[in-house]
Amino acid sequence: MNVIRSLTVLYVPWALIVTAIGKLAYTSGTPNGRQRGRKASADCPSSRRLTGAHRAIHHLSDIFRENKEAGRTHSKTYALQTSRFFSLAIGFVHAVGLLVVAVSLGYSIGPSEYSPVSLLWRYGGLVVVAAVPVWLAVRFRLITPLIALTLTTAYVLGVELTPPGPTFRDVAELEGLAEPTGITVVENGLYIVRYMVNASVWTVGFLFLGLVEYAVRNTWTYPPSVPGSVPWLSIPAPQRRATAIAAAGGLLHAAVMVWYAARLGVTLSGGLEWLLYLFGAVGMWVIAAVPLYLLVRHRLIAPATLLTLFILIDVQAAFTANVEDPHTLYFGGWFFYLGIILIVAGIEYGLRRLDVYQRFASEV
Structure with a gap:
């Protein structure tokens, strides 16, 4: 058994060298010579044994590669859990x-x-x-x-x-x-x-703020891009995916803001509170979905930034009890805020068409 192992150890390196020389001769020889060499190689038992050794080596390489990829996947999963x-x-x-x-x-x-x-x-x-x-x-x-x-x-x-x-x-x-x-x-x-x-409202504001930074860093040259970006959140996103992201963000914003209005006791005289909350819920969805769509689809940063500021200013005002609650205006007069967002979006789009925005983004 030891003799066989010794012969194997001596044989495999020389077999690899011979194969390399044969391949070199194949590439540099004439077509007839290559055909004769191919026929002689096919008839040679040692060549068949060499082919088997190559297959074993490739098989081991595949195993090592699969183990390496599995290790990377395990490390990534462990990092996410951590x-x-x-x-x-x-x-x-x-x-x-x-x-x-x-x-x-x-x-x-x-x-x-x-x-x-x-x-x-x-x-x-x-x-x-x-x-x-x-x-x-x-x-x-x-x-x-x-x-x-x-x-x-x-x-x-x-x-x-x-x-x-x-x-x-x-x-x-x-x-x-x-x-x-x-x-x-x-x-x-x-x-x-x-x-x-009001922690839920603050959470939505922080989440939208992170989305704005994510878009900025994946759009501008500086600051550096986000490491480990989410594949389904590529910016600019395809139209269908951008619509889904904007719709989900709008639903999240609407649900939290309707709850916030109910907690603050926003009412409407005349017994039409259901109409106010229906109107406000639709508006809260629109006022968030529009800037989010412009952000992930067209890379317009200013509308989503303005939306985030509106949310944070709105919830920050709740720290001081005031009769003139700003959330009443935000919830009932959402079309006013939507108009501001659209105006800002138009200005940013115009600057981009004039290449002012692109020059600023490339310099920054």
Whole structure:
């Protein structure tokens, strides 16, 4: 057996060398010589053994290649799972930190204060609102949602923890009543509570902000393109795919904004609230679907950027209780905002037709 192994080790390298020389002679020889060489090779038993050795070597190469590809797929899957777990972990830390601060300030937002569904919505919202920007940063290196999250959370904590801080007063004290009413009014506070309740709106704003950065980085020369781009989110996207993305984004925006309007108590006199909410729901879909379609199909950046600013400004105004709620105008007068978006889109398209936009994008 050892002798056979030794002969095999000695034979295979020489067989490879002979084959290489034969191929060189084949390419440089005459046609007749090549035919004679091919016939002699076919009649030679050693050549048949050499062919079998080549097949074995190619088979091993295929096995190594398949294992390498499988290893890459496994590594990619592991990286995706790790990024999701890390994002959820950061979201959990974000939620716990805000809840601890809120409870220490005296807010009644403990688990016993809510039903299971309400508890999941509020606490889960604080997790998701942080997990989404972190996941976009880890998975696609998108930094604007993470910056927006950091600034928003820092603002909320800064206002709550710096003087004068939240002040709890009974309505009887404000109205000059002799007996306490048990109704507490919070002054200079409730930022964490409102941030928690409206976390879904903040999440949509951060998500759209990440989509805008994704389009910018895959369109302009600088900053660098997004690593590991999503195949179905290529920009510019085909018409059918762009329509599907815009429709899905519009549905997400409409669902969240209709809920937000209902939570704020947006009403219409005359008992026609259903008409207001139907009109607002259609408008919330249109006002988001149009700029998103222009973004992924025609690479118009300004309309989607303006939409994102509208969302963030709208939800940021909820930190301070005001009779003139901006969401009422945004929800009921959406056509006004849509007109602004279309005007901005027309300006950007005109600049692109004049090559001003292209020169700026290439320089940037």
